[in-house]
Amino acid sequence: MAIKKIDPMAQLMPGTGDMSAEQFRALGYQYVDWVSHYLETVGEKPVLSQVKPGWVKSQLPSSPPQDPESLSQAIDDLDRIITPANTHWNHPGFFAYFSITGSTPGILGELVSAAYNVNGMLWKTSPACTELEEVVLDWLKQMLGLPRDWFGLVNDTASVASLCAIAAARESLDLKIREEGMAGRTDLPALCLYTSEHSHSSIEKGAIVLGIGQKNVRKIAVDAEFKMRADALESAILEDLAAGRRPFCVCATVGTTSTTSVDPVPAIADICERYHLWLHVDAAYAGSAAVLPEFRYILDGCDRADSFITNPHKWMFTPVDFSAFYTRHPEILRRAFTLVPEYLRTDQGEEVRDLMNYGVSMGRRFRALKFWFVVRAFGVAGIQARLREHIRLAKRLAGWIDAHPDFERLAPTPFSTVCFRAHPKGVDDESKLEALNEQLLERVNATGRAFLSHTKLGGRFTIRWAIGNLRTDEARVEETWKILEDSLQEIHQGRKV
Amino acid sequence: MAIKKIDPMAQLMPGTGDMSAEQFRALGYQYVDWVSHYLETVGEKPVLSQVKPGWVKSQLPSSPPQDPESLSQAIDDLDRIITPANTHWNHPGFFAYFSITGSTPGILGELVSAAYNVNGMLWKTSPACTELEEVVLDWLKQMLGLPRDWFGLVNDTASVASLCAIAAARESLDLKIREEGMAGRTDLPALCLYTSEHSHSSIEKGAIVLGIGQKNVRKIAVDAEFKMRADALESAILEDLAAGRRPFCVCATVGTTSTTSVDPVPAIADICERYHLWLHVDAAYAGSAAVLPEFRYILDGCDRADSFITNPHKWMFTPVDFSAFYTRHPEILRRAFTLVPEYLRTDQGEEVRDLMNYGVSMGRRFRALKFWFVVRAFGVAGIQARLREHIRLAKRLAGWIDAHPDFERLAPTPFSTVCFRAHPKGVDDESKLEALNEQLLERVNATGRAFLSHTKLGGRFTIRWAIGNLRTDEARVEETWKILEDSLQEIHQGRKV
Numbered sequence: 005m006a007i008k009k010i011d012p013m014a015q016l017m018p019g020t021g022d023m024s025a026e027q028f029r030a031l032g033y034q035y036v037d038w039v040s041h042y043l044e045t046v047g048e049k050p051v052l053s054q055v056k057p058g059w060v061k062s063q064l065p066s067s068p069p070q071d072p073e074s075l076s077q078a079i080d081d082l083d084r085i086i087t088p089a090n091t092h093w094n095h096p097g098f099f100a101y102f103s104i105t106g107s108t109p110g111i112l113g114e115l116v117s118a119a120y121n122v123n124g125m126l127w128k129t130s131p132a133c134t135e136l137e138e139v140v141l142d143w144l145k146q147m148l149g150l151p152r153d154w155f156g157l158v159n160d161t162a163s164v165a166s167l168c169a170i171a172a173a174r175e176s177l178d179l180k181i182r183e184e185g186m187a188g189r190t191d192l193p194a195l196c197l198y199t200s201e202h203s204h205s206s207i208e209k210g211a212i213v214l215g216i217g218q219k220n221v222r223k224i225a226v227d228a229e230f231k232m233r234a235d236a237l238e239s240a241i242l243e244d245l246a247a248g249r250r251p252f253c254v255c256a257t258v259g260t261t262s263t264t265s266v267d268p269v270p271a272i273a274d275i276c277e278r279y280h281l282w283l284h285v286d287a288a289y290a291g292s293a294a295v296l297p298e299f300r301y302i303l304d305g306c307d308r309a310d311s312f313i314t315n316p317h318k319w320m321f322t323p324v325d326f327s328a329f330y331t332r333h334p335e336i337l338r339r340a341f342t343l344v345p346e347y348l349r350t351d352q353g354e355e356v357r358d359l360m361n362y363g364v365s366m367g368r369r370f371r372a373l374k375f376w377f378v379v380r381a382f383g384v385a386g387i388q389a390r391l392r393e394h395i396r397l398a399k400r401l402a403g404w405i406d407a408h409p410d411f412e413r414l415a416p417t418p419f420s421t422v423c424f425r426a427h428p429k430g431v432d433d434e435s436k437l438e439a440l441n442e443q444l445l446e447r448v449n450a451t452g453r454a455f456l457s458h459t460k461l462g463g464r465f466t467i468r469w470a471i472g473n474l475r476t477d478e479a480r481v482e483e484t485w486k487i488l489e490d491s492l493q494e495i496h497q498g499r500k501v
Numbered sequence: 502m503a504i505k506k507i508d509p510m511a512q513l514m515p516g517t518g519d520m521s522a523e524q525f526r527a528l529g530y531q532y533v534d535w536v537s538h539y540l541e542t543v544g545e546k547p548v549l550s551q552v553k554p555g556w557v558k559s560q561l562p563s564s565p566p567q568d569p570e571s572l573s574q575a576i577d578d579l580d581r582i583i584t585p586a587n588t589h590w591n592h593p594g595f596f597a598y599f600s601i602t603g604s605t606p607g608i609l610g611e612l613v614s615a616a617y618n619v620n621g622m623l624w625k626t627s628p629a630c631t632e633l634e635e636v637v638l639d640w641l642k643q644m645l646g647l648p649r650d651w652f653g654l655v656n657d658t659a660s661v662a663s664l665c666a667i668a669a670a671r672e673s674l675d676l677k678i679r680e681e682g683m684a685g686r687t688d689l690p691a692l693c694l695y696t697s698e699h700s701h702s703s704i705e706k707g708a709i710v711l712g713i714g715q716k717n718v719r720k721i722a723v724d725a726e727f728k729m730r731a732d733a734l735e736s737a738i739l740e741d742l743a744a745g746r747r748p749f750c751v752c753a754t755v756g757t758t759s760t761t762s763v764d765p766v767p768a769i770a771d772i773c774e775r776y777h778l779w780l781h782v783d784a785a786y787a788g789s790a791a792v793l794p795e796f797r798y799i800l801d802g803c804d805r806a807d808s809f810i811t812n813p814h815k816w817m818f819t820p821v822d823f824s825a826f827y828t829r830h831p832e833i834l835r836r837a838f839t840l841v842p843e844y845l846r847t848d849q850g851e852e853v854r855d856l857m858n859y860g861v862s863m864g865r866r867f868r869a870l871k872f873w874f875v876v877r878a879f880g881v882a883g884i885q886a887r888l889r890e891h892i893r894l895a896k897r898l899a900g901w902i903d904a905h906p907d908f909e910r911l912a913p914t915p916f917s918t919v920c921f922r923a924h925p926k927g928v929d930d931e932s933k934l935e936a937l938n939e940q941l942l943e944r945v946n947a948t949g950r951a952f953l954s955h956t957k958l959g960g961r962f963t964i965r966w967a968i969g970n971l972r973t974d975e976a977r978v979e980e981t982w983k984i985l986e987d988s989l990q991e992i993h994q995g996r997k998v
Contacts, residue, residue: 022818022971023605025541032533035609036526039616044522053628057853060632068640071880075606078877082613086870089629093619101626101844106618108520109572112532116579118611118820118871119536121603122590129598131550132586135557143565160657161864171710185714186683188691188746195684205840206863212840213668213861215712217682249685262844317864321519323615324866343702343709347598347759347956347965356554364710364861366703367658367814369821373583374615380575383568459844468844474519 031075038079039111042087043094047475050452051095053088060089091455096475097484100457102261102289102421103472106323109381113374114323124368126348127356134359136372140379144328147384148294148314151307155334157359158371160325162288162313163206166255168341168363169311170197170210172331173253173282175340176310182340186215196244198222199255200232202262204286207255220249229416230263230461232256234271241279253282256309258302259290262459262468263415263423266290269305277308285309288327292319293395293419296388302418311337319394319420319472320387322375329363337362394420394471397481401469404485410492414461420471423461426492438465440495447491454484528572535576536608539584540591544972547949548592550585557586588952593972594981597954599758599786599918600969603820606878610871611820621865623845624853631856633869637876641825644881645791645811648804652831654856655868657822659785659810660703663752665838665860666808667694667707669830670750670779672837673807679837683712693741695719696752697729699759701783704752717746726913727760727958729753731768738776750779753806755799756787759956759965760912760920763787766802774805782806785824789816790892790916793885799915808834816891816917816969817884819872826860834859891917891968894978898966901982907989911963918967920958923989935962937992944988951981 023031063085092098094106124133141156159165174181179192186192195216199207201223211221222240224232241251254276256267269285276283285306291314293299306312311331316322331337334357342361350358360366382390398420405411405424415423425441441458445467449455459466471481520528560582589595591603621630638653656662671678676689683689692713696704698720708718719741722733738748751773753764766782773780782803788811790796803809808828813819828834831854839858847855857863879887895917902908902921912920922938938955942964946952956963968978 022540022602025537028540028605029533029537031605031609032537033530035612036529036533039612040522040526040529042616043519043525052625055628057624057628057849058632060629061636064633064636066639067643068876069880070882072883073877073880075609075874075878078874086617086629086633089627089632090617090619091625091627092617093626094617101620104618104620105519106615108525108528111612111615111618112528112572114615115532115536115608115612118603118608119539120583120587120589120591121601121608121820122587123598123601123821127554128549128588129590130586130588131552131554132557132583135555135586136561136583139558139561142563146564160866161862163862163864164661167710167861181684181712181714182709183715185691185708185717186712187678187686187689187714187717189684190687192684194682194686205842205845209838209840209861209863211682212679212838213664213711215678215683217678217684218680220682220684261842323618324620324864341706341709343706345702345758347954348702352554364664364706365658365660366706367660367821369657377572377575379565380570381572383566383570385567386569457844 034076034079038082043108046092046094047096049087049092049095051092051097051455052449052452053091054452055089060085094473096473096477096480097454098473099469099471099484100455101470102318103470103476104318104324105321105472105474107321107378107474109377110321110323110374113377117370117373120370122370124370125360125366126350126358127352128350130370133368133370133372134357136376137359140372140375141328143379144316145330148291149300149303150312150330151332154330154332156328156330157362159327159329159363162204162286162315162327163209164364165313165327165329166206166284166286167210167213168329168337169284169313169331170214170253171340172311172333172337173284174214176282176333176336177252193248193250194220196220196222196249196251197253197255198224198237198240198251200224200226200257200260200267202226202230202260202265203255203257204261204288207286226265230260230265232267232272234268234275237272238275241275251279251281253284255284255286258285258287258306259419262461264290264419264421265415266302266418273305273308282310283308285312288313288315289318290419292316293391295384296391316375316378319391320378321382321474322378326371326375334362390474394476397476397478398422398471401481401485414464414466422469423459423466424469425465425467428496434464441465441467443495444488444491447495448487451487453487531573531576535579540605543589543591544593546584546589546592548589548594548952549946549949550588551949552586557582591970593970593974593977594951595970596966596968596981597952598967599815600967600973601815601821602818602969602971604818604875604971606874607818607820607871610874614867614870617867619867621867622857622863623847623855624849625847627867630865630867630869631854633873634856637869637872638825640876641813642827645788646797646800647809647827648829651827651829653825653827654859656824656826656860659701659783659812659824660706661861662810662824662826663703663781663783664707664710665826665834666781666810666828667711667750668837669808669828669834670781671711673779673830673833674749690745690747691717693717693719693746693748694750694752695721695734695737695748697721697723697754697757697764699723699727699757699762700752700754701758701785704783723762727757727762729764729769731765731772734769735772738772748776748778750781752781752783755782755784755803756916759958761787761916761918762912763799763915770802770805779807780805782809785810785812786815787916789813790888792881793888813872813875816888817875818879818971819875823868823872831859887971891973894973894975895919895968898978898982911958911961917969918965920956920963920965922962922964925993931961938962938964940992941985941988944992945984948984950984
């Protein structure tokens with residue numbers, strides 16, 4: 005694309021200033037054009053970056069520039085260095101991990117957020133940041149059918165939000181861990197946390213960081229559909245109690261990372277109530293699906309959770325990062341995290357919430373803006389229509405797999421993520437199947453037209469195909485399926501030669 | 502400003518799409534115009550928001566819209582609801598806490614980052630995100646004179662980065678805390694962390710989260726210039742050792758929050774080496790000043806630190822959030838945080854760094870872009886010129902205070918933050934002085950022309966005036982000083998009446 009050059013030295017005003025308004029507008033239009041062009045053409049680029057390790061570094065100056073450079077020039081570098089070295093998460097053929105979207109309303113929200121550049125640590129440091137966060141998190145509760153009286157705030161990621169939840173669970177024990185710590189005490193039992201063997205690694209990481217220890221994380225077995233077995237959960241709790249350890253927290257998942265399975269939250273909530281354990285629900289991916297009335301049931305029992313997270317930056321078209329965190333015990337969460345030095349004391353007192361007191365980070369970006377823009381620009385109906393379409397596409401794909409003699413599905417497909425593998429007739433050796441599917445995956449990803457990822461299910465190498473990008477349409481799904489079929493064919497023929 | 506309306510229903514393409522390129526361009530230009538206008542006029546708005554708690558909520562719909570709304574309409578809401586309810590951190594009269602800037606190059610960087618919307622958790626999920634981060638953090642090392650062989654990565658905030666540092670320090674003890682946790686063990690001593698009574702609250706918060714406990718955080722006394730006393734540090738360590746506790750980490754500060762004092766890092770490093778303690782240096786604010794050769798000395802001894810943080814989002818014109826974290830022990834940091842589930846295994850192995858393994862968050866935004874844009878657009882010389890100007894303005898201000906019979910400085914002014922109070926002749930009662938200065942601060946902030954914050958120094962209520970925004974010029978500083986003088990005068994006259 006043609007770029008109007010701006011004199012690099014003229015960009016910056018003398019003295020203490022930044023760009024002039026006129027200069028910013030001219031440059032801003034160029035960048036809007038660049039974004040527009042990028043989004044329009046991203047589907048033609050290789051999804052998975054094909055650069056070698058070290059290539060980006062080799063393209064960039066080893067030292068910072070002494071004098072100002074033109075940001076028009078930087079556009080060329082985006083096209084020449086950054087774009088080819090990106091794996092394109094905003095690409096319609098991105099089917100790896102969980103497929104996400106930085107939608108245009110969300111992009112504009114981030115633009116505004118960067119311009120305001122507030123730190124919403126206290127209510128008074130940006131009443132708009134604090135209150136808009138409260139409003140949009142209340143909207144989200146309504147969209148998903150969550151209890152209206154829950155307290156909510158936004159974290160960057162589910163990893164951090166789950167750590168905060170487990171920290172609150174630990175604080176709820178009233179064992180003076182905040183005051184006295186955990187090391188060197190003879191009055192503390194080992195603390196045990198329960199989660200399924202299919203929960204996200206961030207749960208275990210949270211337990212490591214919080215000093216719970218990996219050996220006190222019980223990875224509860226799953227059933228044939230990869231859902232946590234409530235009976236196994238209860239057995240594990242009883243075993244720990246008998247051994248004098250202290251169960252304190254259960255992390256259930258609505259939409260596990262590998263297969264998007266939904267743990268039996270009502271049965272788990274019963275157990276948590278029976279043994280007085282904190283119930284945390286990680287609905288980072290699948291929570292969004294509850295915006296559909298026909299999927300509302302996936303959150304059954306979640307109203308009994310002590311804490312709950314879902315990530316609009318996964319399947320609700322909001323640019324990373326935006327993880328919604330809810331709890332019905334804000335005072336416990338606050339106790340786990342609050343520290344107000346003199347330099348942050350305010351007059352507002354109990355009248356307002358200072359959100360820095362409810363998590364690790366003191367600094368808080370104005371993240372609510374982008375989600376506000378997304379919900380307004382799509383409307384609830386627009387979000388619903390798009391989620392339904394993703395689920396429909398996944399269902400079609402599952403049908404093709406089921407009907408194909410050389411492919412098989414390896415897990416149910418409750419949402420828009422399909423777990424499967426090639427399994428040609430006569431090939432039953434597991435190590436051969438693993439090698440075959442690894443080769444197949446690599447071949448598909450090497451085309452640049454699609455990017456799929458993998459997992460293991462019951463020891464079997466499994467291809468994961470996650471649908472969730474706004475630009476993914478039926479034609480793209482069909483094309484990728486054709487690539488998979490053809491690639492398998494080619495591998496077969498290669499072998500025969 | 503005049504806004505061209507776009508048909509709300511036409512904004513969204515039917516089916517699974519987002520906006521068309523043309524629609525995005527039209528809307529994007531409107532938003533660039535809005536940002537440009539905002540930045541041009543922000544100095545005329547009240548710095549500290551004057552809305553009452555609950556006002557923002559009262560202005561917004563209590564439920565999410567069912568149907569799409571126009572994002573042209575949303576611009577009106579920014580002007581009507583969000584802007585008046587914001588405290589304007591990008592305002593030239595923002596002198597509270599630490600004054601920061603979301604500069605225009607940084608804003609454009611965030612725009613591009615949102616458009617790419619990558620998650621740089623693994624090298625392969627965005628080689629550009631991982632490698633550009635490495636490159637710009639290497640540039641920053643050169644700019645500040647830090648050891649080139651340190652490993653670096655970007656965190657959102659210093660709070661999270663310091664938590665990561667303390668977690669690495671804990672892991673370095675080889676006490677199997679990762680594996681076995683800390684509770685219910687009889688083989689662990691209490692772990693003690695040392696930091697000055699003037700260090701940032703995030704250090705103590707990190708210790709709380711990590712299960713160290715508040716009572717094991719030793720707040721070391723400071724000298725008359727608010728610097729940690731190395732002798733007091735060593736005494737505290739010896740006392741803990743004698744009592745059978747285990748000292749493990751010292752957090753020194755280069756630029757404390759209240760007074761920007763610089764702890765004696767060389768002496769502290771000596772002590773850390775003597776007792777084999779992890780030395781973490783929090784240079785979140787003042788680290789940037791080392792970009793000036795004449796201020797390079799503030800980092801003396803920091804080359805001996807085990808971990809080090811500085812925040813370009815504080816005093817290097819980068820929009821929040823961007824906290825640079827360095828350590829010379831990447832393998833220990835990795836051991837504290839790595840967990841690689843099957844679904845995230847890659848073929849690159851040791852050839853690349855997967856940055857999710859070095860911190861709490863698995864998800865990682867493409868933050869390097871905005872800092873890259875800032876350094877390129879300003880150049881090192883441009884950043885130096887602006888920091889020098891801020892320091893010059895603070896020095897002038899300190900001079901006015903020192904020369905005024907009714908004001909006094911309460912701390913040295915090593916950088917661009919001035920601590921002072923009104924102290925009229927004859928008023929020597931501390932509670933009267935506190936009431937007077939609170940009233941003065943409130944009066945100044947109520948003008949809307951400037952926003953200053955406070956702290957306490959040796960029990961004395963202290964007004965903090967931090968200079969750090971790009972738009973702050975000499976005229977603004979003079980005006981604010983005049984407002985202070987006049988306000989003090991008015992308070993006096995009010996009393997006399």
